[in-house]
Amino acid sequence: MTDNPGNPENREEAESGTVHRAVATAEGGHVRTEDGAVSSALGSPLNPSQGAPTPENLLAAGFAACLHHAAAEAAAGGDDEGDRPVRVRTTVGLDRDDDGRYALDVRATVFAEGMSEDQQEAIAREANGIWPFGGEHDPRFTVSVSPGENKPPG
Structure with a gap:
């Protein structure tokens, strides 16, 4: 999905007032946004010195x-x-x-x-x-x- 409101996938969101939408997935100790703007290993809050x-x-x-x-x-x-x-x-x-x-x-x-x-x-x-x-x-x-x-x- 892109942030382009003209994209048919996003038309409903644009009409409902959505200004921006981001999608992220966390798996196997790593998190990444769909657009690649954020991509990082994840530390544990129970062991933050990783x-x-x-x-x-x-x-x-x-x-x-x-x-x-x-x-x-x-x-x-x-x-x-x-x-x-x-x-x-x-x-x-x-x-x-x-x-x-x-x-x-x-x-x-x-x-x-x-x-x-x-x-x-x-x-x-x-x-x-x-x-x-x-x-x-x-x-x-x-x-x-x-x-x-x-x-x-x-």
Whole structure:
């Protein structure tokens, strides 16, 4: 699948408002996006010193990149990319609850150079409203897990 909305495979997605879609496959200790932009061995969060990124490293980078785009848009007053320098730092923690289920603890900080504390707070608040992971139980962020067909992706 390509990101071309003119492609018949993507027409339904384009009509439904999808801005961009990425596909990745993890298998045998390696993860790769379909377009080849990301291809990496995977480290284990239970043994992170293997020299390869853990899923939490990749999530932290993805969350930082996504929130950075939203913060730049907020700093620019709604333009696609702001001319004000913004920086985003995210921390992703892998936790385990009392039932043994894994949980993520994601914390993000938005920095905007040359702006007052009030302005930075406004940018962070607006960016949190723009990006799809803002707020608890936000219906804009959905995850579905379903079984795949018993054949390799093609």
